Amino acid sequence: MTIAIEARGLTRSFxxxxxxxxxxxxxxxxxxxxxxxxxxxxxxxSIRLLTGLLTPDSGSINVLGLTLPRHAEELRKHIGYMTQKxxxxxxxxxxxxxxxxxxxxGLERKTIKPRIESLFVLYDLVDxxxxxxxxxxxxxxxxxxxxxxxxxxxxxxxxxxxxSAVDPENRRDFWEKLFDLSDAGTTILVSxxxxxxxxxxxxxAILDAGVKKADDTPQNLMNNMHANVVEVSGAQLRQIKQxxxxxxxxxxxxxxxxxxxxxVNKSVADPITWLREQCPVxxxxxQLALIRPSLEDVFVTSTGKH
Amino acid sequence: MQFxxxxxAITFKEFRQLSRDRLTFGMxxxxxxxxxxxxxxxxxxxxxxxxxxxxxxxxxxxxRNIVETVLATQVVNLRETYTxxxxxxxxxxxxxxxxxxxxxxxxxxxxxNTGSAxxxxxxxxxxxxxxxxxxxxxxxxxxxxxQPQARAAPAPSFEVVLYFNPERRTPVNIVPGLLxxxxxxxxxxxxxxxxxxxxxxxxxxxxxxxxxxxLELMLGKIIPYILIGLVQxxxxxxxxxxxxxxxxxxxxxxxxxxxxxxxxASLTLGLIISTxxxxxxxxxxxxxxxxxxxxxxxxxxxxxxxxxxLAKWIAEGLPATHFVRMIRGIVLREAxxxxxxxxxxxxxxxxxxxxxxxxxxxxxxxx
Numbered sequence: 256m257t258i259a260i261e262a263r264g265l266t267r268s269f270x271x272x273x274x275x276x277x278x279x280x281x282x283x284x285x286x287x288x289x290x291x292x293x294x295x296x297x298x299x300x301s302i303r304l305l306t307g308l309l310t311p312d313s314g315s316i317n318v319l320g321l322t323l324p325r326h327a328e329e330l331r332k333h334i335g336y337m338t339q340k341x342x343x344x345x346x347x348x349x350x351x352x353x354x355x356x357x358x359x360x361g362l363e364r365k366t367i368k369p370r371i372e373s374l375f376v377l378y379d380l381v382d383x384x385x386x387x388x389x390x391x392x393x394x395x396x397x398x399x400x401x402x403x404x405x406x407x408x409x410x411x412x413x414x415x416x417x418x419s420a421v422d423p424e425n426r427r428d429f430w431e432k433l434f435d436l437s438d439a440g441t442t443i444l445v446s447x448x449x450x451x452x453x454x455x456x457x458x459x460a461i462l463d464a465g466v467k468k469a470d471d472t473p474q475n476l477m478n479n480m481h482a483n484v485v486e487v488s489g490a491q492l493r494q495i496k497q498x499x500x501x502x503x504x505x506x507x508x509x510x511x512x513x514x515x516x517x518x519v520n521k522s523v524a525d526p527i528t529w530l531r532e533q534c535p536v537x538x539x540x541x542q543l544a545l546i547r548p549s550l551e552d553v554f555v556t557s558t559g560k561h
Numbered sequence: 562m563q564f565x566x567x568x569x570a571i572t573f574k575e576f577r578q579l580s581r582d583r584l585t586f587g588m589x590x591x592x593x594x595x596x597x598x599x600x601x602x603x604x605x606x607x608x609x610x611x612x613x614x615x616x617x618x619x620x621x622x623x624x625r626n627i628v629e630t631v632l633a634t635q636v637v638n639l640r641e642t643y644t645x646x647x648x649x650x651x652x653x654x655x656x657x658x659x660x661x662x663x664x665x666x667x668x669x670x671x672x673x674n675t676g677s678a679x680x681x682x683x684x685x686x687x688x689x690x691x692x693x694x695x696x697x698x699x700x701x702x703x704x705x706x707x708q709p710q711a712r713a714a715p716a717p718s719f720e721v722v723l724y725f726n727p728e729r730r731t732p733v734n735i736v737p738g739l740l741x742x743x744x745x746x747x748x749x750x751x752x753x754x755x756x757x758x759x760x761x762x763x764x765x766x767x768x769x770x771x772x773x774x775x776l777e778l779m780l781g782k783i784i785p786y787i788l789i790g791l792v793q794x795x796x797x798x799x800x801x802x803x804x805x806x807x808x809x810x811x812x813x814x815x816x817x818x819x820x821x822x823x824x825x826a827s828l829t830l831g832l833i834i835s836t837x838x839x840x841x842x843x844x845x846x847x848x849x850x851x852x853x854x855x856x857x858x859x860x861x862x863x864x865x866x867x868x869x870x871l872a873k874w875i876a877e878g879l880p881a882t883h884f885v886r887m888i889r890g891i892v893l894r895e896a897x898x899x900x901x902x903x904x905x906x907x908x909x910x911x912x913x914x915x916x917x918x919x920x921x922x923x924x925x926x927x928x
Contacts, residue, residue, distance in 0.1 A: 341763070342767035343764070343767065346578050359571075
């Protein structure tokens, strides 16, 4: 398996604030690799380091066989980048935007028109081509941005929180397009703070405060979690939650409607019995069950947030 | 070639955006049009019709004769008469009149006594405005034929021949200078805000991840404004010629050449500002910072010769100073670019160094 992105000991700080701390990455070609983390966890900074937009304080980066930041300029021909905020020109039509990007990427003049045409068809924007980009909906803007980022058929695509401004249905469609691209051999690095989005990635790195906490397939991450998940349903959930949060073995308690989702450390052998013993309020009337962990549970255990 | 292809892509995009931005597009034409008409008519250093008062203590036919002669110059306009010196001074303090002509009661005696060096009458002038005061000082030696045999006008020591603007009309001097001021304003403002706007909207974050080079981006951005600058030059000079009768003596090639040099220098200044400013407001503030000295120190309004050495040094650093000199020389005195070589070289030097600074400062990174 060829490695598309390789980083060792990557560190970058802004003043006293360490945005990315000693990050190691190894991303195989053709995969969709996700950065999952809360705001300020260093996702955007990591992407900017890997695209050569930022210079690391220390560490080595090799992207598509090119050493960064030395060969950043050469790398730009082979990568596509979709910014967090819509960054195409709102006062140009879709056609003008894509023509501009095609010419910037140095596409041959006679290939530009057919290429744009096929992108309009692929991303369902055919009847919008004469519209100004500002007049598009969130989902359409997203598709236009993806079309622009892939106009030169890059080997590697960076997407910085690509679907933070679109509804779930558009998000699902958008991911279909990403899987198509991945299927055609494009390596995709995507940052997100949505669990459903993270779950679609082939591989996932969980970032917190600039540090990589875990790194595996979403399935393995869930299986190898350091905690069991117990679902508690019944009355007086608020009081039970307050109490459980005091005990060190409980990693997190989250209320979901009429249930509590309790993460108990794996060091506790029988979490259900243990929980019943712990609670001052009698849990006799409550139903307790061990359930399958979700990615959110992984996220919570890894980042230590309650 | 990719270099030119990318530049033309950027230039084309700028034109498209400009054509959709009606207000900016309108300003391109309206700024030179309105400002030229406004300043062309408004700015006049030949002062006429200054309001004055009269304190005539003589009350004789001779004194009335003097007043008539003074008014006939049209430099002053009689507005009030007083009966005491206190009234006259109060009127000047209140700002009702700019000056008072005081004719003493012994006028006849002063006029007939040929041996005396006493002047006939006195002007009390509000000296707070230099230009008005200078106009009144000009009346000091005006010939008065009160009694022709007694006081013949002395022959002038020099004869003065005024080349290029014999009627001493202000627009002849103002219009070419206005070209410098208007181009300074629009060129610097347009380029600086054009790039900062892309920073603000996030377009730049996308552009710097593409293979486009800094120099390509800079050149692609300034080319549209070069054309705009030439359009403005055409508007100003043709309006100046047909409305204000400014003679266009120099050759069009020299005029366009000098203007292009100045546009290039101003645009690079705009680019440098755009690499420093983070918001459009900051870019505008910095433009004003350059614009004010360009108006006041460039020689557009006040002669360079009158400035202290420090101000001269500052003025020499401003592209506008050199262009005011060049364009006045070419338009009015039929000078060629060769005649104003040192100014041309300065603008070329300024542009090259400025472009290097801007390209160097605009690094394609977010560090």
